[in-house]
Amino acid sequence: MFKRSALPVLTVLGVILALWYAACVPMNSAWTAQQLARSGATMTVTETVGAAWSQDRPRLPAPHQVAVELWDTVVMKKITSKRSLVYHGWITLSATLLGFAIGTSLGILLAVGIVHSRAMDMSVMPWAIVSQTIPIIAIAPMIIVVLYSIGVQGMIPKAIISAYLSFFPVVVGMAKGLRSPDAMQLDLLRTYYASDAQGFWKLRLPASMPYLFASLKIAVAASLVGAIVGELPTGAVRGLGARLLAGSYYGQTVQIWSALFAAAILAACLVAIIGLIEKVALRRMGMRQ
């Protein structure tokens, strides 16, 4: 499977890189032209293109510039350094994981309540949906301000914003999963005179696992977005969000892009880890993937 998908993936990657390099030329050449006008010198086309791909503060950095910056800040810096992306990544990751844990637990609990109580189904579900229609960028500063006023700051507020984004897919997926057993399955348990608790542990919960894992993949990516968004309004100095913010203050586009890629790679890794756990768990449960 891996071999078969490698070629299309590499082709798409190649096309993206080619478009990216091409886009750098018109995006960055205005600055080159200004410099030339000032000094009165001239450049060949090849030199113009070369200049567009190697500016210090390009509008659009070339892929290799981002790659070099990533290499420098991930591998070459000590991880305790303020310039290390591993350091900043860990700050964001720790808030992400805490938020993911809170969001997932909350989501599962709410789903269990929703499935077992009609009152909760009627009351909680609409609010859960409404909560997701509010832009996170609008509510994040308020959460941070409110928590700061009661003395909570640092990782916790970020984790709460992250949980705010991640509980929703878990509620929806888990509620669907807990409801997935059909009428016949439920009748079978009735013929055994099984209690509701037995029905939950023996039928509903195991039946919901594939749904839960699908939700967790969405939730973990949302958690990371939440943690990054949570770093923006405070003007935080640590974390991937802080790197994005600092980069935009000082026009360090290369830094912005490398933080962006670091976040994307981190998200991909988190989703892959959940995918791996899913594979192992479902295989051990005997469910073919």
Place this chain on the structure above:
Amino acid sequence: MVSNLVISAQNLDLTFQTNDGPVHALKDVSLKIGKGEFVSFIGPSGCGKTTFLRCIAGLEQPTGGQISVNGMTPEEARKARAYGYVFQAAGLYPWRTIGGNIKLPLEIMGFSKAEQAARVARVMELVDLSGFEKKFPWQLSGGMQQRASIARALAFDADILLMDEPFGALDEIVRDHLNEQLLALWARTGKTIGFVTHSIPEAVYLSTKIVVMSPRPGRITDVIESTLPKERPLDIRESKEFIEIAHRVRDGLRAGHQDDV
């Protein structure tokens, strides 16, 4: 009179309230089933055969008349785990092995671990599935899955076995084979069996009593006591007696349909 009465229904009525108005699923159904009988319910869809089976199981509440199972109400009988129920689909849990699936009712009813293992081994042998305990459902054919679901219904030793078109989704050859096995199993265990089907040969081949039903409203049109011997090889289906009984069932089905045609 039927000796050792197990199931008795008197003027049973059941009306479902639907959006299109009331549906008369059962009307004035009276029937007695004695211990160790093999009773088939046959009729076109909508004749109430499944509904009647579900009433016996306490899964539906009749709106009129009386029904008793082992001298109790169906609800009490269900609580006393008086019957095993086999559905049209095997409905095995994909996350449990075959052994684990058969163990499910035993876990729910609180049998000890040792007792569970002993019973699983015994009923798996009974349905000819020994050696498949550790396999998962998807590793088994449809016929084997259905046998596992029968084993699951037998595991807790209820005297009554209720089967709702258990072989309806299987092909003819598998079905013949399972019918033969079911008869052998019935002979060995002496259970009282209620069996819903819409196959005439299946009903005649298996039953000691055939209940012919017809729809709108669901009612019993004929009850046929089979004269076939208890020992029934598959080729009994070519015998004159078999064909005569099948003919009477067909007549009963046609009579119930007269008002439609």
